[in-house]
Amino acid sequence: MDFEGYRSQFPITNTYTFMNHAAISAPPVIVARAVQELLHEFTHSGISCYPKWMKRVEEVRGLASQLIKASPEEIAFTGNTSEGLSTVAAGLQWKNGDSILVPRPEFPANVYPWMNLERRGVKVHFFDREDGRFDIGKIEQVLVPGTRLISVSSVDFATGYHCDLEALGDYCRRKDLLLCVDAIQSLGVVPMDVKRCGIHFLAAGGHKWLLSTMGCGFLYISGEADGLLHPSRVGWKSVVEEEDFFRVHFDLKPDALRFESGSMNVAGIYALGAAMDLIMEVGVENIFRRITALNDALIRGLQDRNERIITPLDPGERSGIVSFVPSSDPKALYDYLSQEHMAVSLRNDMIRLSPHFYNNMDDIHRFFEVLDRFQEQN
Numbered sequence: 001m002d003f004e005g006y007r008s009q010f011p012i013t014n015t016y017t018f019m020n021h022a023a024i025s026a027p028p029v030i031v032a033r034a035v036q037e038l039l040h041e042f043t044h045s046g047i048s049c050y051p052k053w054m055k056r057v058e059e060v061r062g063l064a065s066q067l068i069k070a071s072p073e074e075i076a077f078t079g080n081t082s083e084g085l086s087t088v089a090a091g092l093q094w095k096n097g098d099s100i101l102v103p104r105p106e107f108p109a110n111v112y113p114w115m116n117l118e119r120r121g122v123k124v125h126f127f128d129r130e131d132g133r134f135d136i137g138k139i140e141q142v143l144v145p146g147t148r149l150i151s152v153s154s155v156d157f158a159t160g161y162h163c164d165l166e167a168l169g170d171y172c173r174r175k176d177l178l179l180c181v182d183a184i185q186s187l188g189v190v191p192m193d194v195k196r197c198g199i200h201f202l203a204a205g206g207h208k209w210l211l212s213t214m215g216c217g218f219l220y221i222s223g224e225a226d227g228l229l230h231p232s233r234v235g236w237k238s239v240v241e242e243e244d245f246f247r248v249h250f251d252l253k254p255d256a257l258r259f260e261s262g263s264m265n266v267a268g269i270y271a272l273g274a275a276m277d278l279i280m281e282v283g284v285e286n287i288f289r290r291i292t293a294l295n296d297a298l299i300r301g302l303q304d305r306n307e308r309i310i311t312p313l314d315p316g317e318r319s320g321i322v323s324f325v326p327s328s329d330p331k332a333l334y335d336y337l338s339q340e341h342m343a344v345s346l347r348n349d350m351i352r353l354s355p356h357f358y359n360n361m362d363d364i365h366r367f368f369e370v371l372d373r374f375q376e377q378n
């Protein structure tokens, strides 16, 4: 696979050694071009292009469904992950005394939508991660009568732990629980099969591993669980025959599309579509293999330097992220890396590295060259 051939798609490589896809990606040229061409149509042709734009929206819905092995009518476009999870939280019919289980620590996008239900008598219980990991035993400890749903990140934003969604799905099936997944840290890098994992709801934004822009993502609502969700926000697009403006009725669309209330973020969807075209062309399995090889080199280099790696290293637990607690002052190291145009993240006292498929071994060498220089000076 000619990964190097794709590097020119990423102008960020001219100015940065960019290993920060777990934060916000710098999209490829084709994403920028797709949005520029769309805006040209908006400014020069206006509404006459509307049917064409809607056709592309449906194509992109198809791409999103392929990416997670679902059907297009199980996908609703959203603004971001938080909105997707909030749609699920607000849409289920809760009873006083119901409970939800969430890992701790967890990125807040997958915590606050559930805590927002506490005023409706729903309790959020946390099960603790250990160095990012959790297993069914941990969940079993906090499972209380009245538990209806478990919501987890497929990949932990801090340590990069990739949880075993198939085992979790199996557990949820046995216990008759709903499974909700925040997949923003895995889509585009780790293959996803929502049906095999028994996932009922999945939300993600496009601006990390999917290589798109901020402000557009999607929510998967499984056909099986669709009937449990009622849209808390509706508009003209929520109903069937949406363009029959003078006929007032309340026949909601029978699928995930009823969660799209009004005019779409067409520019965001065009960006996401171009990015997913690229991801599919390269292939998520190939991307995962490539990133794993780059991360293997990072792990070896960190181990050689006796740095404390936090990321779980078992093959089934790997993702795109490698996090370590440096032996030197983390903030000072982070500042030095930033000054050297090395884009990474600082999370607590961890440096988080997250390369994508277009990164190469020169990037890895450069990282260690800068790290070694910093260590020598400090």
Ligand SMILES: Cc1ncc(COP(=O)(O)O)c(C=O)c1O
Residues within 6 Å of the ligand: 022, 023, 080, 081, 082, 083, 107, 109, 110, 153, 155, 156, 157, 182, 184, 185, 204, 205, 217
């Ligand atoms: C696990 C996880 N969920 C969600 C988000 C972002 O949420 P949103 O798409 O709502 O901005 C992030 C990172 O910013 C994250 O790491």
